[in-house]
Amino acid sequence: MKILAIETSCDETAVSIVSAKGGFERPVFEVLAEAVHSQVDLHTLYGGVVPMLAKREHAKRLVPLLKRALEMSKFKVQTCPTARRGSKKENGANKLEKEIREEIKEILEREPELAEKLLAFLDANEVSDIDVIAVTEGPGLEPALWVGINAAKALALAWGKPLVPINHLEGHLLSVLITDRKFKLRSPKSKKIEFPVLGLIVSGGHTELVLMRDWLDYEIIGQTRDDAAGEAFDKVARILDLPYPGGPEISKLAKNHLDIECPGQNGPLGHSMSKCKWGLPRPMINSKDFDFSFSGLKTAVLYLVKKLGGAEELDQTTKAAIAAEFQQAVIDVLVHKTLKAAEKHGPKTFIAAGGVMANKSLKQALGQALEGQNSSIKVLFPDVTLATDNATMIAAAGYFRALNSEEPRCNIGASLVAKGNLRLGQ
Ligand code: KG4
Ligand code: ZN
Numbered sequence: 001m002k003i004l005a006i007e008t009s010c011d012e013t014a015v016s017i018v019s020a021k022g023g024f025e026r027p028v029f030e031v032l033a034e035a036v037h038s039q040v041d042l043h044t045l046y047g048g049v050v051p052m053l054a055k056r057e058h059a060k061r062l063v064p065l066l067k068r069a070l071e072m073s074k075f076k077v078q079t080c081p082t083a084r085r086g087s088k089k090e091n092g093a094n095k096l097e098k099e100i101r102e103e104i105k106e107i108l109e110r111e112p113e114l115a116e117k118l119l120a121f122l123d124a125n126e127v128s129d130i131d132v133i134a135v136t137e138g139p140g141l142e143p144a145l146w147v148g149i150n151a152a153k154a155l156a157l158a159w160g161k162p163l164v165p166i167n168h169l170e171g172h173l174l175s176v177l178i179t180d181r182k183f184k185l186r187s188p189k190s191k192k193i194e195f196p197v198l199g200l201i202v203s204g205g206h207t208e209l210v211l212m213r214d215w216l217d218y219e220i221i222g223q224t225r226d227d228a229a230g231e232a233f234d235k236v237a238r239i240l241d242l243p244y245p246g247g248p249e250i251s252k253l254a255k256n257h258l259d260i261e262c263p264g265q266n267g268p269l270g271h272s273m274s275k276c277k278w279g280l281p282r283p284m285i286n287s288k289d290f291d292f293s294f295s296g297l298k299t300a301v302l303y304l305v306k307k308l309g310g311a312e313e314l315d316q317t318t319k320a321a322i323a324a325e326f327q328q329a330v331i332d333v334l335v336h337k338t339l340k341a342a343e344k345h346g347p348k349t350f351i352a353a354g355g356v357m358a359n360k361s362l363k364q365a366l367g368q369a370l371e372g373q374n375s376s377i378k379v380l381f382p383d384v385t386l387a388t389d390n391a392t393m394i395a396a397a398g399y400f401r402a403l404n405s406e407e408p409r410c411n412i413g414a415s416l417v418a419k420g421n422l423r424l425g426q
Contacts, residue, residue, distance in 0.1 A: 001402060002032075004069070004130045004155070005395035006062070008148030009140025009168045010204065011039040011049045013061040014391035017073040017130070018178075020399040024215050026190040027399065029178050031392055033072035035065040044244050048234065055143035062151050063117040070125070096122050096158060104154040111147060118151060122158045130161055134398025137165035138422030139205065145418035153416065164405070165416050166397045168389075169206060169424050170216070172353040173199045174400065175393035176380040194378065198347035200338055200366070203354030204230035204245070207334075209290045209341050210424055216400055218425040221341060222290025229330055230356045232294035236301050236326050240319050241311035250323045251359050257324035277321060278304055280329045282336075290341050292333060301326055331362050335369045342373060349378045358387040 001021070007014040017033040039057050043049045096104070101119060108115035135152035138145060149165075156163040179189045197212040207229045209222035227235065230247055237246020242253070280300050283293040301322060305311055308318065342350065350370050357363060367379050386392060 001131045001399055002129060003132045003134050003395040003398045003402070005134040005166075005391040005398055006148040006152050007136045007168070007171070007389060007391040007394045008058040008062070008144050009136045009138070010144060010389055011043055011054050012389040013037045013039070013058045013065055014389065014394075015062070015065045015069040016391035016395050017069050018392060018395035018399070020396070022190055023403060024400065026192075027177055027396075028188050028190045029392075029396055029399070030188050031178065032074075033069040034390070034392055035068040035072065036390060037061040037065060040245065047238055047244050049141065051141040051143045054141055055147055058144055058147040059111045059114040062114060062147065063121050066151075067121065067125075100158055103157060107150050107153050107157070111150060114147065114151060115154075118154055122154075130159065132164055132398055132402045133159075133161050134164045134166050134394050134401070135416075136168045136171065136394055137416060138168065138419030140168055140418075140420060142418045142420040145420065149416055149418055162402065163416065164398045164401045166394045166401060167422055167424060167426075168394070169201050169203075169208070169354075170218070171393035171397045172201055172203065172382075173210070173212075173351055174396045175353050175382040175386045175390070176351050177396055178383065178386055178392055191380065192378075193351075193380075194348035196345060196347045197349040197351055198338070198342055198345060200334065200350075200352040201354045202229045202334065202352065202356035202362075204228060204234065206354065207292050207294070208424070209337065211341075211345055211347075216404060220424060221345070222292065222337060224292040224294060225284075226293050226295035227298060229292070229294060229334065230354070232298050232330060233327075233356065235298045236323075239298070239302050239305050239311065240314070240323060242323075245355075247356060247359065250327055251361065253320045254324035254327045254361070257320045278325050280304070280325050282329050282332045285333050285336050290337050292337065294330065294333075297326065297329055327359070327361060330356075331365045334362065335365050338366060339369055339373055342370060342377070346374075347377065349380060351380045353382050353387065355388040357381055358384050 003018050003020060005016045014036040019030040019032055020027065022028045039054060042053060042057060104119060105115055133152050133156050135148050136145060137149060152163055177191050179191060195212060195214055199210040199212060201208045201210065205228050207224040208220055211219045211221050233250050234244060234246040237249050242249040281297055283296045284291060308314060352366055363381055370377055370379050
């Protein structure tokens with residue numbers, strides 16, 4: 001199955017083309033093309049993502065990325081038997097049927113620039129051998145999500161292909177199944193998942209512990225009550241006068257600092273739980289549930305920095321020490337709650353995914369703690385470049401969703417809407 005996937009839920013515009021086979025038993029993914037545009041430079045100016053700017057940028061970038069992905073994949077551009085096309089144009093390409101043009105214009109009514117570019121693209125390029133189009137329907141910023149959804153609807157209509165809506169968080173979890181991203185390996189491997197699976201999603205918008213008893217079956221067993229882990233990284237970076245996004249900045253600063261300031265000590269479940277110099281809290285670490293809270297930790301950093309005279313008064317070493325201890329506090333809580341959940345539910349596989357999993361120290365701490373608790377558990381992390389938002393993970397989820405759906409969803413049209421607060425399992 002060849003899947004074209006589109007992701008526009010936040011500040012990355014991404015298009016991927018993935019070839020998948022093997023079904024639920026032995027899924028194998030071959031990534032044929034990835035085209036991504038990060039809007040980080042744009043949003044950095046505002047210290048965070050501005051939804052309407054994100055929407056505009058997605059609309060501007062999507063068609064060039066689509067073209068690039070199709071070129072990269074080297075797909076033969078051919079006429080799809082199911083696509084309804086109009087009469088031959090002088091240059092040889094078939095123009096879209098008038099009726100379809102009008103429908104596409106209507107779908108993209110709110111994105112006129114995108115409509116124009118997409119129609120021109122569709123006129124010049126006939127349908128390539130794509131089997132399914134997958135698109136993120138939520139959660140995320142609704143104005144941003146709409147761009148991807150409407151573009152996907154237009155492509156599905158023009159090409160006569162089924163459209164599969166994807167939960168972004170499901171994409172994050174399944175991103176660990178992608179093994180071949182060199183676009184060269186001819187025999188990518190299948191990664192086996194054994195159920196039950198315990199999943200930890202840590203991103204800019206979410207911190208959730210999820211139980212998967214089977215494919216595409218999710219039960220949220222814990223979640224943050226306020227800020228997400230990534231959001232805490234971003235906010236603390238701002239307090240320390242570091243640019244957006246804060247996660248990579250904090251982890252860069254914290255690197256090599258932990259050994260000096262945070263010698264580590266054994267926590268209640270045996271993993272290293274450092275106290276460190278500043279005495280930052282580990283919120284809810286001992287609560288009986290699997291929920292999280294990071295806003296108090298962020299506020300503690302804010303007070304600490306104020307007490308020290310403000311970010312501009314801090315020398316680089318002190319900033320690094322605060323960054324290191326903050327990061328350690330987040331790691332301690334995430335590791336502790338994960339171990340507790342694993343103790344209760346006895347998963348055979350553990351998956352951690354989402355942008356914060358780009359953090360090496362977190363990955364190391366989770367891996368060591370889980371394997372220390374149960375040496376037979378299979379621990380899966382995404383490739384570091386697939387931890388943050390991308391369309392390849394949406395394609396992976398699209399594969400399973402397409403396999404799972406009884407009828408090809410060719411006419412999903414009006415029922416597919418942006419769902420900013422979509423939850424796993426909904
Ligand atoms: O999954 P993602 O790309 O977008 C959402 O779905 O939210 O996650 C983005 C988040 C941001 O908050 C960013 O600061 C954080 O992931 N992040 C990191 C690191 N790299 C990205 N957090 C900690 N350490 C990192 N190395
Ligand atoms: Zn994400």
